[in-house]
Amino acid sequence: MEIGPKYIPQEIESKWYEYWLKNNYFHSTPDEREPYTIVIPPPNVTGMLHMGHMLNETIQDVLVRRARMQGKNACWVPGTDHASIATEAKVVQKLKAEGIDKNSLTREEFLKHAWEWKEKHGGIILKQLRRLGASCDWERTKFTMDPELSRSVIKVFVDLYNKGKIYRGIRMVNWDPAAQTALSDEEVIYRESQGKLYYLRYRIEGSDEYLIVATTRPETILGDTAVCVNPNDPRYQHLAPETRVLVPLINRSIPVIRDEYVDIEFGTGVLKVTPAHDVNDYMLGEKYGLETIDIFNDNGTLNEHGQQYAGMDRFDVRNQIEKDLDATGLLEKTEAYTNKVGYSERTNAVIEPKLSMQWFLKMEELAQPALRAVMEDAIQLVPAKFKNTYRYWMENIKDWCISRQLWWGQQIPAYYLPKGGYVVAETPEQALELARQKSGNDSLTISDLRQDPDVLDTWFSSWLWPISVFDGINRPDNEEIKYYYPTNDLVTAPDILFFWVARMIIAGYEFKGEKPFRNVYLTGIVRDKLRRKMSKSLGNSPDPLDLIDRYGADGVRLAMLLCSAAGNDLLFDESLCEQGRNFGNKIWNAYRLVNGWQVDEKLEQSDNNRIATEWFDAMLNRTLAQIEADFTEYRISEALMKIYKLFWDEFSGWYLEAIKPAYQCPIDRPTIDAVRGFFDKLLRTLHPFMPFITEEIWQHMSERRDGESIMIVRLPEAKPYDETLLERFDQVKEVISALRNIRKEHNLPNKDTLELCVLADSNFHPEFNPILMKMGNLSAIRTVDAKCSDAATFMVKTTEYFVPLNDKIDTEEELKKLKADLTYMEGFLASVLKKLSNERFVQNAPAKVVETERAKQNDAEAKIKALQERIAQLSK
């Protein structure tokens, strides 16, 4: 079969993916084999594939394909997350573009739109993943709002409620005025922001004196219910205990309270207290029984408490109030001030601390088993440095605000009774029953109950993911959950360690009594070459599909893996794709070479081919062992680099060159069989990293029947190998390198043969002579017992080699080189002797170390002697 010198991934990748799908290789069902399970971190259902996904999914696919080839029953469960806030925001936006206001729709109408949107745009990302070669079990694709997954969420909510873990209460929450919902603390991102510090005058009641208060949020004065000073602040000792001040502009009288919470150093040492709109003020308010005045509507405009500002947006009010204060002389001054402002992760709106009625989950007790599991390595975090962060978070965990004022998501199964109170139940029917019991009113009907309009936080569904994808909440004893759970590896980014990973661990122990996974591989963040995070707004994020189009999926996979030590950020550069593509091409061409060889069945295997084959066999087995070790430590990029070098340098560069028949000459049967065997093992080892090209060549290599695939054969296992052989071959390589250097220095064409003389000693092994002859293009190797004159010379270990050059030798040059070597060796010897003459070294260092130093000494002395003799000879 004709194949060209360039490997063109585009021509084969989709073909093989179809083939794998057709043969159902990705599908897993429980059987007697050991399971290997990964659940995908579900991307947002409306999301698009970005470089972060590429990295995560590539790593997962490598692990899954490797496990599958180790004979395990590999199951990679794909799916998507409903991402309540993000998706709802997108749908609202889309409706707005069509002139539809969300508020004009009923909940049912809105959800209909949302589902339509989901059906249309949802899961594109999963389609995109196929281009990468992801071997997900697509038949198992799940969505966090699938009926059985939603049922799981509701069931868990009711269960936790009945255990007394869930409560409802008014708390200060992070309010997103754009999405008009509460957010958990983790969904708030703080950023530095340039603002002003406003110094406002609060007139002391019954006096002409003022208290000056510094604030960054003058608009909130309308909600002030006190000012506070530190009782130890000498500046305010003169104030009578019952002193009151007037809120500027509105002249509402409020008390001056005293609390050590106030920082004397900051501003003027006077703090305005607005319990409705600041977390700390809220605590002061509780402590001193202050009134709480909420001045904001849910969308961030001011309500009737805003008086003349009612209806205006909070930021417009800030500007206006500054003018008004200034005009009335109540603004002392302003100064530039940088502070941190919280933004909504999803909508980027400035977060407003807001008091509201929300549902909470008590976390402290739930967190205990999850904390222990990680600290005791029942669950291993890779890299382990994340254990610290994890512990800190788990030890300081706060109750989780799980309600969101949205429609897209699982609606909270709490039902309010007409005359107050509520019940929590999985279904309206059960709720009704409970409601009748509770109220003692048997005439209640379902329509009398009003279900809580809020939905649950997205993470309250995804924390069940490793369980719910196998329906382990609804049917805890089903075959699948028993077989696949706990899963093996979780691959995800560290920024959702708390959002998601920790909560999955908590859920695992709470609902299954067992960890959800054994290992968590935390990847880095994909950045560009300049260390900037990849983002749409910077335009520095390449389109993964475009990269695949240009470099092939294998090339892009390699690029992701080459720069991804676990937990380190990876600096992505397109040139890495090139490197990946080039490697594919290298494999392709190695195959073209081997494929083109004619076999002569009668030809006997030469010593050269036999030795080379023995050597590569040892090399291969050593590398396989190293790769296995790397994988147990999740050093995936190191494993890849090892197979990369094995294929490129050892196999292509040394082995194939060593056995390559002369032009148009045939090769013997034993050697070609060995080569094909090696090639097969190399392809199998490479397959998890580069699934497409390895399948293509593997199918080519021998007549494969339909239904066969490299992805379901066994991975080669490392066998014992001859270490001595490898060491000796290294010396052979050194000799050949030295010969190449001599050719270069003396401008000797590669085509001309050379003669090599050896002053043979115990470090010289003549069985490798055929290799030297071929790779060095030698005419003869002669063993001599005296130094050759008129020869270029070099040493490998203690053996001296000579290449007779007759008149071609430049004595001056040669002497110069030898003298430089001599100087170096003398310096080296001096350092060794210094060590050895140090009595304390000889006494204290382990015998082995001293011995190696003595060996170094002998070696160096021998070399120096040889160099001196050679110099003397040339100087004659």
Added chain:
RNA sequence: GGGAGUAUAGCUCAGCUGGUUCAGAGCAUCUGCCUUACAAGCAGAGGGUCCGGGGUUCGAAUCCCUGUGCUCCCACCA
């Protein structure tokens, strides 16, 4: 403000329980080569105060202290 991590070649990183794997790899750079598998290649070469300073030790890139730089996490003082 609190905590963690990290600093090794131009870049990205290995370097385990101190000692021949001790100064490494890949990429990049430079110099030769259009050598019948591959120029997406081959053969070579250069390149490092192992962040600064102290200490422990016979011996430190490695352990300890300290300073500096960078990164991340947590808290959110109005």
